Amino acid sequence: MNSHAPHIRPVIRQLDEATANRIAAGEVVERPASAVKELVENALDAGASRIDIAIEAGGKRLIRVTDDGCGMSDEDLPLALSRHATSKIDGSDLLAIRSFGFRGEALPSLAAVGRLTITSRPAGAEGAQIVVAAGRMEPVRPAAANRGTVVDLRDLFFATPARLKFMRSERAETQAVADTIRRLAMAEPYVGFTLTADGRELFRADAEQGELFGALQTRLARVMGRDFIDNAIALDAERDGLTLTGFAALPTYSRGAAVAQHLYVNGRPVRDKLLIGALRAGYMDVLASGRHPAAVLYLTCDPQLVDVNVHPAKAEVRFRDPQSARGLLVSALRHGMANAGHRASSTVGDATLAAFRPEPDQTPPARSYQMDYRPSPQALRASLDLQAPPPVLDPGFSDLPSARYEEPQAAPFPDAPLGAARAQVHENYIIAQTADGMVIVDQHAAHERLVYERLKAQAAEHGIPSQALLIPEIVDLSESDASRILSIAGELADLGLVIEPFGGGAIAIREVPAMLARLNAAPLIRDILDDLADQGASDRLRARIDAVLSSMACHGSVRSGRRMSADEMNALLREMERTPKSGQCNHGRPTWVKLRLSDIERLFGRKD
Incomplete structure (x- = not known):
């Protein structure tokens, strides 16, 4: 027996509007951040150039959104609180939507679960105000107001107290509201935003000026x-x-x-x-x-x-x-x-500089004692010997086991981004001098990326070689899955995996990529199908092939511990400058870091 079926025939009844609005609010208003999003989007649709948001108790006690948009008349206010009433579309074409809002659900939903007050004044008209609490609407009354709209939402979910149990802490809800405002601010650089939480300003972004791409860049620098x-x-x-x-x-x-x-x-x-x-x-x-x-x-x-x-x-x-x-x-x-070529993020260099800075001395200060101490002649002579300058050794560090030194000379590559090689330390790190600082290169990681990119280019030019199976592997699938995987058979064949229909929902795997000769193809096919169902595309086979190429590059690159001549080091630097993505190795780690001369001088106290 169906556990959901009642013992008696149910009666179908029409839900009242208040209940319908509370149900709709569950989809539209999940938490205070959802309410803020809907109200700010309404302000943007109204053409606002300035939007101020104030919240209290994470938005549970108060959400106030003030804008300088077009405003609403006293006749518009009751209509704006009716479900599916909107000025954004006329209903003739649901695909021709150029506004944030269009469903006409936000304000009625908010009014159904909280205490909502809207005060608005359009240009050239008087201001008006309407109050709604838990869906019960009061008459519109005149009100003093600037051009635009102020929406006050108090005691969110007081009409549905069960929802309050699912709210997170005030701090978490405040953070969610702040994240929502930042996302919207990044979409509208010509609009100014402020967010105040419990009287404290959390976020401010004034309207940007200039052409769109420059304004976006400035806004993103401010937000991100x-x-x-x-x-x-x-x-x-x-x-x-x-x-x-x-x-x-x-x-x-x-x-x-x-x-x-x-x-x-x-x-x-x-x-x-x-x-x-x-x-x-x-x-x-x-x-x-x-x-x-x-x-x-x-x-x-x-x-x-x-x-x-x-x-x-x-x-x-x-x-x-x-x-x-x-x-x-x-x-x-x-x-x-x-x-982007050989570029690596500047934060890598900043982290390197931070690692160079000495940690504060945690040793407690030594206690001082008044002592009448006179050193012996032998102790005094030993102390003076320790303070004497070291003897001049044979120039260069080539005799040291941890470094390979190149005799200083005029920089052969004055304008090269990665500079001229000066030394190799610990048989793995190349020290290069640039016009404005120095570069440290991980020779194995850098060469690994160079070889990897070379292998990928060769594979793209000549294709991925495949190997025919002596006995084709049959994979049983549903007819819909078989149809879905066969729809990308051409793309799979380009990567060396050849499949054919085998009747019903089965497919036959005829060939596999030669470099993946031990490939267990059936699980891979099912993983690709999962990707197709979830994302509409799959990169799993490409990822496996790239992993093999990466492994080949790792074994075929310059190993750590190999000493390199100056010509070899400079050749590596020049190839890095020409090769895409050489700023990071195959595993995503940086291949080089740069230290500016000014930062180095600051480390040694030469600059303030």
Whole structure:
């Protein structure tokens, strides 16, 4: 017996409007940050150039959003609180959406679960105010107000107290609100934002000036930090009516979690699995395990090419051609990093300088004693000997086991970014002099990347050789899965994996990549199907092939412990300057660090 079926025939009844609004609020308003997002997006749609947000108790006690937008008249206010009433669309085309809001659910949902007061005044008219508590609306009354709208939301979820049990701490909710404001501020550089929590200003971003790309760069530096912009690659690409702009950080400027990934579609912040997967694929062979890229990317297209009406929270989108969107993102990222050449993040050098600085002396000061002490003549002579300068040795360090020294000479590469090799220490680190400082290169890691890129280029030019199986491997799948995997058979064949239909839901694996001769193909096929179902694409086979090429590069590169001549070291530096992605090894670690001369002088107290 079905446990959900009642013992008596149920009666179908129409829910009252208040109950329907509280149910709808569960989808639209998950927490205070959700309410802030909806209210700020309404202010942006109203054309505001300045938006001030104030919260108390993490937004549970108070959320106030003040804007200088177009405002609403006394006739508009009751209508704005009706479900599915909106000024954003006329209902004729649900794909021609150019605003943040369009469903007409936010204000009624907020009014159903809290105490909502809206005060508004359009240009050239009187101000008006309306109050709603738990869905009960009071009459509109006149009110003094500046042009624009002020929305006060108090006691969020007081009408649905069970929801309060799922709220996190005030600090966590405040942080969630701050994150929401930062994401929206990065989408609208020409709008000023302030966020105040319990009377303390948490965030401020004044409206930027100038052309759009410059304004975005300034806003991102303000929100993400100057380090992000200094270590990011500017992207600008177009394909099939889609345009991608923004900034993606160098692989060596990565994070321990996916907290610095911000994706926008037509200015709307989204958390889309397709785009997140494409971002991960773009950094596939340049990030260390457990590290996540940092990026702020803006994808724009005709609204007809993307459906934003997927979920009430409007955080998910659906592209008419998802593979085109994914391909644009992946290719733009890889092309941008290739053009970055040998660049590595400046934070690597900063960390190196920090490592050079001595730790504060924790030794307690010695106690002083008044003693009448006169050293013996022997002790005095030994002390003077210790203070004498050391004898002059044969110049150079070539006799030392830990260093290889090159005789100083005029720098042969004065304008080279990685400078001229001066020494090799510990048979693994190349010291090079640049015009404004010095560079330390990990010779094994650098050469490993160079060989890896060479192998990948050869594989791309000549294809991945395949090896025919003596007995084809049959994999039983459902008919839908078989159809899905066969739809990318051409792409798999380019990587050396040849599959064919075998009747029903079965497929036959005829050939496998020669470098993966021991490949257990059936689990790989199922993993690829999981990726296709989740993201619409899969890079698992490519990742396995790249892993083999990386291993080959590791074994074929200059080993640690090998002494190199000056010509060999300089040849390595020049090849690094010409090779894409040479700023990090195959495992995502930096291959070189740079120390500016001014920073070195500061370490030795030569500069303040």
